[in-house]
Amino acid sequence: MRMESHSPLGIYYGKDDVYVYRTCHTPLHAWTPIHESPVEFRDQTVFGARVRMAVEGDAFLPSFRDGDNRDVIATDSMKNFLLRHAALYEGPSLDGYLAFAGGRLLETYPHVRAVELYADEQAFRPVPVPGAEGFEDSTLVFLHSRNEWSTAELRMERHPDGSPFVVWHRSGLDGLHLIKIRGNSFVGYIRDEYTTLPEDSNRPLYVFLSARWTYVDPLSALSNQATGYVLAEQIRDLAGAVFHALDTRSIQHLIHRICALALVRFPQLESITFQSQNRTWERIVETADGRGQVYTEPRPPFGFQGITMTRADLAEQWPHFEAEWETAT
Incomplete structure (x- = not known):
């Protein structure tokens, strides 16, 4: 706190x-x-x-x-x-x-x-x-x-x-854990003498997510009627829908699109923040039928990401990928 x-x-x-x-x-x-x-x-x-x-x-x-x-x-x-x-x-x-x-x-x-x-x-x-x-x-x-x-x-x-x-x-929303088994890539990043991570054009992606959001008028959420309140369950479902539909090119890409769509869907919000952790499993072996993989927990160091998007940011950025989202859904 x-x-x-x-x-x-x-x-x-x-x-x-x-x-x-x-x-x-x-x-x-x-x-x-x-x-x-x-x-x-x-x-x-x-x-x-x-x-x-x-x-x-x-x-x-x-x-x-x-x-x-x-x-x-x-x-x-x-x-x-x-x-x-x-x-x-x-x-x-x-x-x-x-x-x-x-x-x-x-x-x-x-x-x-x-x-x-x-x-x-x-x-x-x-x-x-x-x-x-x-x-x-x-x-x-x-x-x-x-x-x-x-x-x-x-x-x-x-x-x-x-x-x-x-x-x-x-x-806010805490403790959201989502796994998408395919449709995620991570390529094109800096490669130099410190790079050992291989590029992956179709990886599983397991993320831990938390979110915080603020309101244009806080009283609309704090009053006894709570007529402007946004339920955490709605943010959870929106995040899952974006993850499902998006050709995810990085976790940064994912949480950027989640924030943008949340501000579009909820005009009573002034800003939204998403923080994420990359908890993608370590691949061990392919199953005998070739359809699946066996994984285990990754090694302790993990990557994390964060973004805060305001309504002013949305007005500037949404037109650039509104068509992309409509096509994806």
Whole structure:
């Protein structure tokens, strides 16, 4: 988590690994349907999050310097604050919950100058059970998913009049792992005395992906209606669709196209960042029928890539490959 302290001494502290679970939470709707994703909503019969909260302010200097704790909010109290405000929050999104809890904390403790919160979704999906017309989702039993998850992070400070406001906010997606077994190349790079990697015109490509995105109007995502919210599942599906359709010439090529299409599909986004890791498997042997390969995990060093694309970047770059994408799909 990033903590941007404005205190000259960088004074902050907080509570991490606060697990919050709430049942019968409000469903989160996909307000902007896209061609690349069938997701319409996120069922949140079980809403879960792992939350980190950090507070900042010069009022805490005596505690650091002198051991004087008169203005210290115990981190155990922070845990209880987060848990109890999960029951009071009426909106649907993880991001909105953080904004609600952060705003209430600044209102409750006037000596806190700023608060930062970060959360990882703890996803629970209904298990399939036999029903009258085949299998259906259980309304009672849920599986704790170990797949990709959504994230949220924000910083709140107080105006001169004392009211809280959001300084920055990002939604996100972590833990996305995708393998494409063919249709990926990596050729034409610099070859010199340091180069041992052979060129490959049709390699399998296994990537770890994470994303963060910001909104033109953060309140459209943080309000109780969350009418501008972009679900992490939609970004996941969009990334998979681009990977499937694209003649991938590098991982940089892939994440550039994912970012561009995300900004096209979601006009409420101001920017999107993708980070990737190349985790492509090491080829060991071909199968006896010649149709497949056997692989193992690669050696520990791995390559990584990153890109941030804004709406201004999109306006400049999209016309150059819009036709390419339409042809590919």
